Amino acid sequence: MxxxxxxxGVKTLPDLLSRNAKTIGSKxxxxxxxxxxxxxxxxxEAEAEVDSLAKGLLTLGVEVGDLIAVxxxxxxxxxxxxxxxxxxxxxxxxxxxxxxxxEIAYALENCNARFAIVGDQEQVDKIADVRDQLPNLxxxxxxxxxxxxxxxxxxxxxxxxxxxxxxKANNDAELKAxxxxxxxxxTCVMLYTSGTTSKPKGVVLSNRNIIETAKxxxxxxxxxxxEEILAYLPMAWVGDFIFSMGQSxxxxxxxxxxxxPDTMQADMREIGPTYFFAPPQVFERQLTQVMIxxxxxxxxxxxxFHRFMDVAxxxxxxxxxxxxxxxxxxxxxxLGNYLVFAPLKDTLGLGRVxxxxxxxxAIGPELFQFYRSLGINLKQLYGQTExxxxxxxxxxxxxxxxxxxxxxxxxxxxxxxxxxxxxRSPGVFVEYFNNPESTADTKDAEGWVATGDAGFIEEKSxxxxxxxxxxxxxxxxxxxxxxxxxxxxxxxxYPDILEAVVFGAGRxxxxxxxxxxxxxxxxxxERNNIAYSSYQExxxxxxxxxxxxxxxxEVNATIAQDExxxxxxxxxxxxxHKELDADDGEMTRTRKVRRGVIAEKFDDLLxxxxxxxxxxxxxxxxxxxxxxxxxxxxxxxxRDAELSTPVAKKVAAE
Amino acid sequence: MSEVQxxxxxxxxxxxxxxxxxxxxxTLRFGGVEAIKNISFDIREGEIRAIIGPNGAGKSSxxxxxxxxxxxxxxxVWFHGKKRPPVKPFQVARQGIARTFQNIALFEGMSVxxxxxxxxxxxxxxxxxxxxxxxxxxxxxxxxxRERVERVIDFLEIQAIRKTPVGRLPYGLKKRVELARALAAxxxxxxxxxxxxxxxxxxxxxxxxxxxxxxxEFGTTIALIEHDMGVVMDLSDRVVVMDYGKKIGDxxxxxVRNNQDVIDAYLGVAHDx
Numbered sequence: 001m002x003x004x005x006x007x008x009g010v011k012t013l014p015d016l017l018s019r020n021a022k023t024i025g026s027k028x029x030x031x032x033x034x035x036x037x038x039x040x041x042x043x044x045e046a047e048a049e050v051d052s053l054a055k056g057l058l059t060l061g062v063e064v065g066d067l068i069a070v071x072x073x074x075x076x077x078x079x080x081x082x083x084x085x086x087x088x089x090x091x092x093x094x095x096x097x098x099x100x101x102x103e104i105a106y107a108l109e110n111c112n113a114r115f116a117i118v119g120d121q122e123q124v125d126k127i128a129d130v131r132d133q134l135p136n137l138x139x140x141x142x143x144x145x146x147x148x149x150x151x152x153x154x155x156x157x158x159x160x161x162x163x164x165x166x167x168k169a170n171n172d173a174e175l176k177a178x179x180x181x182x183x184x185x186x187t188c189v190m191l192y193t194s195g196t197t198s199k200p201k202g203v204v205l206s207n208r209n210i211i212e213t214a215k216x217x218x219x220x221x222x223x224x225x226x227e228e229i230l231a232y233l234p235m236a237w238v239g240d241f242i243f244s245m246g247q248s249x250x251x252x253x254x255x256x257x258x259x260x261p262d263t264m265q266a267d268m269r270e271i272g273p274t275y276f277f278a279p280p281q282v283f284e285r286q287l288t289q290v291m292i293x294x295x296x297x298x299x300x301x302x303x304x305f306h307r308f309m310d311v312a313x314x315x316x317x318x319x320x321x322x323x324x325x326x327x328x329x330x331x332x333x334x335l336g337n338y339l340v341f342a343p344l345k346d347t348l349g350l351g352r353v354x355x356x357x358x359x360x361x362a363i364g365p366e367l368f369q370f371y372r373s374l375g376i377n378l379k380q381l382y383g384q385t386e387x388x389x390x391x392x393x394x395x396x397x398x399x400x401x402x403x404x405x406x407x408x409x410x411x412x413x414x415x416x417x418x419x420x421x422x423x424r425s426p427g428v429f430v431e432y433f434n435n436p437e438s439t440a441d442t443k444d445a446e447g448w449v450a451t452g453d454a455g456f457i458e459e460k461s462x463x464x465x466x467x468x469x470x471x472x473x474x475x476x477x478x479x480x481x482x483x484x485x486x487x488x489x490x491x492x493x494y495p496d497i498l499e500a501v502v503f504g505a506g507r508x509x510x511x512x513x514x515x516x517x518x519x520x521x522x523x524x525x526e527r528n529n530i531a532y533s534s535y536q537e538x539x540x541x542x543x544x545x546x547x548x549x550x551x552x553x554e555v556n557a558t559i560a561q562d563e564x565x566x567x568x569x570x571x572x573x574x575x576x577h578k579e580l581d582a583d584d585g586e587m588t589r590t591r592k593v594r595r596g597v598i599a600e601k602f603d604d605l606l607x608x609x610x611x612x613x614x615x616x617x618x619x620x621x622x623x624x625x626x627x628x629x630x631x632x633x634x635x636x637x638x639r640d641a642e643l644s645t646p647v648a649k650k651v652a653a654e
Numbered sequence: 655m656s657e658v659q660x661x662x663x664x665x666x667x668x669x670x671x672x673x674x675x676x677x678x679x680x681t682l683r684f685g686g687v688e689a690i691k692n693i694s695f696d697i698r699e700g701e702i703r704a705i706i707g708p709n710g711a712g713k714s715s716x717x718x719x720x721x722x723x724x725x726x727x728x729x730x731v732w733f734h735g736k737k738r739p740p741v742k743p744f745q746v747a748r749q750g751i752a753r754t755f756q757n758i759a760l761f762e763g764m765s766v767x768x769x770x771x772x773x774x775x776x777x778x779x780x781x782x783x784x785x786x787x788x789x790x791x792x793x794x795x796x797x798x799x800r801e802r803v804e805r806v807i808d809f810l811e812i813q814a815i816r817k818t819p820v821g822r823l824p825y826g827l828k829k830r831v832e833l834a835r836a837l838a839a840x841x842x843x844x845x846x847x848x849x850x851x852x853x854x855x856x857x858x859x860x861x862x863x864x865x866x867x868x869x870x871e872f873g874t875t876i877a878l879i880e881h882d883m884g885v886v887m888d889l890s891d892r893v894v895v896m897d898y899g900k901k902i903g904d905x906x907x908x909x910v911r912n913n914q915d916v917i918d919a920y921l922g923v924a925h926d927x
Contacts, residue, residue: 035804036816146809147867150668262814 011184012207014050014087016249021047024225024252030076033259033267041076043252049077053159054084054175056166060115060139060157064089064178067111067190071095071104072119074231074257077143077159079244081117086188089178090115093190093202094236097123103200105130107192111202111433112136117159120144124156184208189245190433191238193385202433203238203385212426213388214246216409220393221355227253227275228352232264238385239359243277268349276356280363283378286348287370308336309373316341316373321397341374350376357381357393364493365401372399380404382466386442386449387411388427392464403463413464419454419481420470454483456564467565472595474505480567482510484595487568490555495520496547499580501593502570503606511609512573513598514548515580521547536577536634545637548575553642566646572609573641574616576602577634583623605636614638661698664891671699673735674843674875675720680729682715689715690726691899697843702869703877704886707896708919713879714756716896717845720877721753722746748776752841754832756848756879762821766831769820770806773838774799799838806837809871810864826857830864837868844868846878850885858882862889887911895919 010016020029025044032039041049062068068085070092072078082092093111095104097119104126108116114136118124124142131137142148143159188207192200217223231244244255253275258267294305315329325333345351356371356378363380371378381393382404392413394405407413411425424447431439443449454473455466467473468483476482484502491500491514498517504510516539525532525541532538556569580586586598599606601620608616619633661671675697682690690712697703705713718724719731722743731738733749752773760769777799778785780792807813810830815823820831829849836844849865850858862885868874880886886893887907895903895910897919903910910916 035801035808036813037804146871147863149870259813260811266814 010211012086012179012182012186013188013210013245013249014083014179016211017043017047017050017083020249020252027225027252028254029248029252030079030255030257031271032076032257033263033270036259038256038270046076046080049163050080050083050087051175052163052166053080054087054166055169055171056162056164057084057088057090057115058171058175059165059169060141060162062088062090062115064181066090066115067093067113069093069095069104069108069111069113069116070118070235071097071099071116071123072143072235073097073261074233074235074240074244075119075143076255076257078117078119078235079231079255081141081159082189082245085117087175087179089182091187091190093192094241095192096234096236098234099126101126101129105133106199107202108134108137111190114138115141117141118143121147124148124151182207184211187430189241191236191241191385201435201438204430204433205238205388206430209388209427209429210242210246211250212410213242213390214250216426217242217390217393218247218251220395220409221275223247223251223253223275223355225252227251227354228271228273229253229255229275229277230264230268230271230273231255231257232261232268233277233279238389239277239383242389243275265349269347272349272352274352274354276350276353278356278358279360280358280367281361283358283363283367283371287367290344290348305340308332308340311336312341312373313369316375317369320372320375320377321399337375345374345376350374353377355379359383362489363401366493368401381408382464384451386429387423387425388429390427391421391423391425391451394463398461398463400463403458403461403465405464406462407464413457414448415456418470419456419467419473421451421453421455421464421466422448423451424448476504476510476567477506477508478567481564482568483565484568486565487512487555487559487570488593490558491551494551496524497551499587499593501580501595501598502568503595503599503609504568507610509571510568511606512552512570513602513605514552514573514575516544516548516575518579535579536632539575539577540634540637542637545575545639548573549639549641553644556641557644560644560646563647569643569646570641571643572638574605574609574636574638577618577636578620578622578632581623584621608638664701668700668870670701670891673697674699674733676732677719678730678732680716680719680726680731682712682719682724682726689899690719692729693896693899693901694729695894695901695904697875697877699875700869700873701875701891702865702889703875704890704893705877705879705896706881706883706886706893710898711896712899713896714847717753717847717877717879721751721845744776747839750840750842751845752836752839752843753845754829754836754847754849756851758825758828758832760820760828760831760835763819765817765819766812766823766834767803767807767816769831770803770834770838771799773835774803776839777802802840803838806834809837809867810834826853826860829853829861833861833864833868837872837874840872841874843875843877846876848879848881850880850882858885865889
């Protein structure tokens with residue numbers, strides 16, 4: 001079934017479930033490791049589970065159009081819960097399981113949920129904490145009853161009890177009627193955005209959004225019914241909904257749920273997913289673990305590892321892209337694969353990955369190349385909740401670290417005069433829940449949606465490149481484009497650099513504040529017998545500054561190659577004497593730098609960067625963890641960075 | 655001391671049953687040293703019973719009397735309404751009493767799973783030969799035992815370390831593995847010797863939650879020795895206080911907290927403000 005099973009009459013995800021149960025009923029649909037063993041459910045069994053739960057929900061009084069919250073870790077039963085809700089005509093609203101009680105309260109209140117289906121006691125407790133604020137919340141259903149026996153069960157039942165009630169109830173006709181009454185354009189799911197800037201907004205996605213997107217994205221990567229995926233990313237995230245619900249139901253591939261978040265790595269190795277998604281942090285953590293373990297390995301193994309990794313770096317990506325490779329290189333890669341790469345991939349659980357994606361944040365080129373050189377087809381995609389994930393993605397054979405790929409199937413792209421990326425696709429969201437103003441701000445009458453990101457399409461390859469958030473992009477005094485995050489990301493890809501803040505809007509040149517990474521630099525200092533007593537002292541060590549200076553000039557060299565952003569080379573920089581900290585208001589809680597606050601707080605340093613001093617004395621107020629305030633004083637070196645000659649410059653707006 | 659005959663109901667609504675273990679006038683001597691002097695108290699079904707006291711008060715000796723490791727020179731142990739003759743620890747274990755140790759006593763080189771499986775020894779009836787051949791009853795037993803062990807692993811949330819050798823684990827987790835091994839024996843009465851010694855606040859909170867959950871889910875009666883007064887007062891239904899081998903207090907945490915002898919001997923707080 002290359003184009004997916006027959007689709008006639010399919011309007012909803014429960015329709016796809018029924019179709020799978022009919023056509024591939026005995027195929028494994030869900031697995032979950034429990035009690036040390038992988039428990040499996042076929043599509044027919046899954047349908048039976050969903051049906052009894054849906055009937056049980058009817059007995060609880062779920063009405064058509066009810067918004068029903070779902071919160072918990074990835075478990076088959078919770079995916080079924082979402083399907084059961086849809087079957088009864090309700091709308092599932094998955095919530096982040098680690099959200100605080102107030103955030104849960106906000107979401108439940110905002111969508112006026114009458115029911116909630118949750119994983120365990122933790123979630124029940126969180127809802128109980130805020131129950132007073134939620135007069136409309138009628139009933140809570142929980143999956144794992146541990147610790148809940150003594151709770152008042154007048155508005156609380158176990159998942160199994162609801163299923164039992166459903167199995168006994170005589171309401172099949174009503175359930176069928178409700179399922180049949182649904183349309184392709186009815187709401188499929190509502191997902192909350194992360195809300196970095198304001199209160200989270202509920203993004204309403206229709207059946208059409210989900211099913212069309214699933215269809216197109218499966219065709220793009222040729223995903224089939226025999227794929228295996230690991231469902232470990234939050235269920236409230238649109239990506240998980242598309243992978244574990246949309247695509248899985250569309251193609252019929254199997255969704256595997258780990259035993260617990262801690263066992264994810266081991267469980268992944270046992271499953272060996274063929275289609276895998278992870279944010280850059282996950283890949284980074286894996287790589288660090290590999291490197292640490294290699295350092296502990298014997299001399300012979302270590303040398304073998306490094307020797308063949310050199311081969312892999314040179315040859316691997318070319319092989320993956322199908323480019324010509326010399327015979328000798330090919331042979332040593334094969335040997336390396338036998339001795340190093342294949343066992344390593346197996347340990348990481350990536351041995352069978354056919355298609356891997358990373359998204360969410362910029363991924364360091366070295367990190368990206370490491371995985372690709374092992375022969376793992378890791379690609380990037382660019383997307384957002386409002387687009388039902390996919391805006392652009394990289395086709396096989398056209399993978400690069402610095403682009404996010406070409407427009408996904410049936411997605412149209414447009415760059416506005418201000419440089420902002422707009423898209424239009426079958427996946428474009430219906431609306432923000434109860435928020436017509438925001439909907440109108442984001443989506444115009446013709447269906448074009450603003451991403452809030454500035455980018456451009458490379459002429460040669462047709463790939464989209466994202467530069468920065470639109471609101472951060474500015475112009476320098478000579479009119480050339482200034483994109484601080486672009487430069488900062490390049491700097492941050494060096495392990496020695498933890499944070500970087502680049503200034504230059506309205507100025508004639510760019511400068512930067514840099515934070516060293518204490519773990520990486522401290523490790524280096526230890527290996528080189530460099531004594532230091534504090535972060536501050538290490539940060540001003542001349543050898544450390546030399547290293548950072550080296551990094552900055554390398555970054556300058558790459559920026560100089562960029563036609564549009566060559567004006568963003570960092571002319572002068574200093575290494576800050578303290579780590580930027582959310583407690584001091586310099587960063588957000590999600591560790592994003594607050595450029596404005598930093599510029600104001602360290603205005604003396606900023607003036608010095610644009611002056612001609614080679615060092616400056618400064619005093620800074622800091623907040624300790626217990627809330628007390630103190631002052632630290634330091635004399636900071638200001639360094640001039642080496643600049644590269646830019647390629648012929650193009651003016652930002654043509 | 656409460657003199658209820660047929661159990662009582664706790665503040666949080668749990669039904670506490672009849673007397674399960676009754677210690678009557680126990681005296682234990684090591685040569686000339688009287689470790690326990692004429693102590694009597696009981697443990698009721700379903701309750702969490704704490705034994706507290708300063709170092710050297712005889713708490714661990716008391717636990718060892720219950721577990722059958724020490725045989726008291728005087729006094730009687732009544733279990734489930736019957737007088738218990740002097741017994742060996744393995745016989746006590748068969749009667750449904752399991753324990754953890756103050757100093758962790760696990761097999762360091764074995765995996766967590768194998769360590770917990772040793773807790774199932776009393777449920778293995780097939781002979782050595784049958785187990786070597788690995789057919790029929792032996793295989794069935796192993797499967798049953800493993801299933802029970804996996805439930806305990808799930809209950810204590812130690813899935814991630816299932817196959818890790820115990821020697822590689824941090825202290826707090828080792829304590830949890832010990833608890834797991836004791837639970838694998840499906841005890842009616844669980845004896846915990848300082849389950850929270852040496853733990854940080856977070857680990858203590860975790861352990862407290864597990865103890866409460868064990869009591870709640872499996873209805874296991876628990877007797878525990880603990881130094882952290884906060885933990886004891888929060889967890890237990892009734893507390894016995896010992897000092898120099900003598901019982902100086904017995905009752906609910908509130909009663910004990912206000913007992914002047916206890917304050918003098920153990921808490922060491924000033925009498926009046």
